[in-house]
Amino acid sequence: MLTRSPVRSSSDALAAREAPPVVARDLTVAYRDKPVLWDVDVTIPTRKLVAIIGPNGAGKTTFIRAAMGLVPIVAGTVQIFGGSYASNRGRVAYVPQRGSVDWDFPTDALDVVLMGTYGKLGWVRRPGRPEVERARRCLDQVGMSDFAKRQIRQLSGGQQQRVFLARALAQDADLYFMDEPFAGVDATTERAIVDLLKALRAEGKTVICVHHDLSSAPEYFDWLMLLNGRLIADGPFGETFTHENLQRTYGGRLTAAVVGG
C-alpha cells in the first residue's frame, strides 16, 4: 500500500516504467506427476484486456491459479508487478468459476460483495461502515442494487456472475483474474460485463480472462494468450488470432466455421 500511492499519483510515463502485471518464466505446473503447464514464458502488459484461450484441459485455469500461488509451481517463476504474488496480493482481484462455490450458502448478494473487502482488512479486522458502503457502490456499478438483500440462490446465473464481478471491484485491484466470466450468462449481463471490463481498462487496469467463445473474443479483448499445455502464442489480439495459431492450439478439433471470426 505504501509503495502504491506515488505510482498512482504520478504521470503515465512513470506508470509505464512499472513492472508488468504478470511475467511468467519457464512456468511449469503439475498435478501430482502429470504436468498441465509446460515451460510457459509470457509477459502480460498493463492496460490490456487479455483472453486466455485453449481447449479443455489446456491449463488455462491452472495458469491463473498458479499466478496467484493457489497451485504449487514445479519449476519456473511468476512475478506479479515485479514481485511475488504474496507481496502484491492487495493489487490483485479474483473471480473464480461460478460453479466453484456453494450458492446455497446462507448469505445475500451484498454480503458476498462485502467479502471483496476482506483482503485489504487482513486477519481479524472486521468490515465496518466504509466497507459496506464500498460494497453497495460496487453492487450498483453492476446494476444489482435492487438485489442487495436477495439470497444468492434466488439470483439467475447472470445475476450471480454480476455479484461476483462486483465482489472483484470491491477488491479494488489493478490486476483482475477472471475464470470464464461469460460462461452461462444472458445477453444483458454479457453486455454489462464487457462495458465493465472496458471501463477498468480505461482506468489503467489489466484484466485477464479465461474465455471459451472464439466468436466473441475478437470483439471483447485486445491481447491474446493461446494455451494448450504449452504457450502456443501470445501478443496483440489481431496479430495473434490467426488461423495457423488456432490450428496449433486446437489441433484438428477446430472447425473452419469458428476460425472465420
Add this chain to the structure above:
Amino acid sequence: MSSAAIIMLTGALVASAAAIVGCFLVLRRMAMMSDAISHAILPGLVLGYFLAHGPNLFAGFLGASVAAVITVALVEGLQNTRRVAEQSAIGLVFPAMFALGTFLISRYFANVHLDTDAVLYGHIEFAAQDLLFLGNLNLGPQALWVMGFLLVMNLAFVIVLYKELKVATFDPGLAAAMGFSPVLLHYLLMAVVSITAVGAFTAVGAVLTVALMIVPAAAAYLLTDRLATTLGLAVAIGVLSAVAGYGIAVPLDASIAGAMVTVSGFAFALAVLFSPSHGVVARAVRLRRQRMAYAAETLAVHLLGHEGTAQAETESAIAHLGEGLRWSPALAQRVQRWAIRAGFVEQSRERLVLTERGRDVALRALERGA
C-alpha cells in the same frame, strides 16, 4: 444450585458449544467429520488416562486432541490418494480408531470408571456430583467448568475469525487468493471441533456429541438465509433441546442425554417439514400454486383461442370446461375457482368470459411460447 439446574446448565452449555462449530461443519458438508472425530478420540483418551494413571481431565484432553489431529490427517491422507472418496475415507478411519479405543479399554481399564456405557452415552446424570478441586478449594461441578470453557473458546474462535471462516467456507479459492489460508482455517476448525468433542464426550458420550454438533445446526440452516442467524438459531435449538430433554427424561426415568438429542432430532424434523423457505410443506404449497397459476394461464389461452369462433359457446360453458383440455371435472372446477379469484375470468351465466387481465395473461403466455 440444585442438581437439576446443574445438569440442565451442563447440557445447555455443551449444546451451545457444539452447535457453534457444528454450523461450520454443516456448511462445509463435513457432518461426517464430527462423527469420525468423536469416535476416534477414544484411543487418545484411554492413552491419556493410562499415562496419567487414572481418569485425568487434562491428560484426557491432550490424548484425545492428538488422536483427533491424527484422524483428520489420516482422512486427508487417504483422500489424497484419490483411491477413496472423502466420506469413505472417514468411514475407514473412525471405526478403526474406535475399535482400538475399545480394545485398550478392555485391556487396561476393565475395572476403571470408563465403561462402554459412559463412552456411548456419557454421564451427565453425575454432573452435579463430579466436583473440581483446586488443592482443598471446592470450585463446584467440574462439568460446568469444562463446558463453560468450551463455550467461551468456541465463541471466541467464531467471533475473532468470523469473516475468515465465512469466506473460506463459501469460496476457498478467494480466501486463499486473499491470504486467508483455507488449509490453516480447516485445521483450526478441526482442532476446535476435537476439543469440543472431548469435552462433550464426557458429558453426553460419543454418539450424542455428533448429534448435538450437527442436528441443531442442520435445522437452523433450513430456517434462515443468514449466517449469523444460522449460528444463533442453532444455539437456541441446542439449548432448548437440552432443557426440554431433561424435562422429558427425568419423569420417565430415561437417559437424559438420549432425551436431549431426541428432542433436537424432533426439532430438525419440524424444520424439514415447516421451514418457510426450504420446508416440505412450503415447497408443496409453492408447487401447487405454480401448477394452478399455470393451469389458469392455460385456461385463459384456451378461452382466447375460441373467442368469437363457432365453438365458443360450448368451449367456454362451465359444464364442459374440462373436456377440451382433458381435465377431470374436479381439476377443472379448482382451476376455474383459482382463475376467478386471480381475476383472469368472470362468470357470466353458464359461461366463463375472459377479463381484460386474463386476455393480457393469455397473450403474454402465447408470446413466451412463440
